[in-house]
Amino acid sequence: MEVIIMPRHAVVFDFDGTLTPKHYVSLFNVVERGVLSEKYLRETAVLRNRYMPKAMNGIITHEEEVAWLEENINIFIKAKTTIKQIEHALKDVRLRSNAVDCMLMLKYKCIPMAIISYGVRQFIEIVFGTTML
Numbered sequence: 306m307e308v309i310i311m312p313r314h315a316v317v318f319d320f321d322g323t324l325t326p327k328h329y330v331s332l333f334n335v336v337e338r339g340v341l342s343e344k345y346l347r348e349t350a351v352l353r354n355r356y357m358p359k360a361m362n363g364i365i366t367h368e369e370e371v372a373w374l375e376e377n378i379n380i381f382i383k384a385k386t387t388i389k390q391i392e393h394a395l396k397d398v399r400l401r402s403n404a405v406d407c408m409l410m411l412k413y414k415c416i417p418m419a420i421i422s423y424g425v426r427q428f429i430e431i432v433f434g435t436t437m438l
Contacts, residue, residue: 316411320422320429324404332395332428333377336386339394345384352376370423378425388427395431 318324321331329335337349356373359365365373411418422429 315417315419317419317421318404318408320420320424324400324420325398325432326401329398332398332424332432335398336381336391336394336428340386340390341380341384345380348380349377352380374423391428392431395428398432400432 321329325332337346341349352373356365356369359369360373408418420429
């Protein structure tokens with residue numbers, strides 16, 4: 306019989322503003338500014354003005370969160386945004402150096418890690434693809 310030793314601990318990170326410097330705001334912000342024209346940036350601003358106050362006050366509903374995300378993604382679709390454009394917009398995003406050090410230490414010690422985010426998984430994966438981790 307094979308014995309599998311399960312780790313007793315894991316570390317869970319937030320992504321935007323925790324693993325990345327706060328000046329990026331979010332990967333959504335970086336991609337929006339990197340690929341969208343003024344017309345579409347105005348549309349994303351309307352969404353932010355509609356949903357952000359509720360999000361900041363902790364009163365946004367799950368349905369509103371989903372609608373915000375869907376409406377934002379639909380703007381990228383209307384703008385015919387490509388993965389190449391997104392990769393280009395994210396090419397200079399770097400993780401905090403202390404975050405990289407921490408994750409490398411956790412990896413060395415075989416401590417599992419996870420990332421939670423309200424962001425887009427593919428955006429995060431692109432950033433990790435450009436990071437030596």
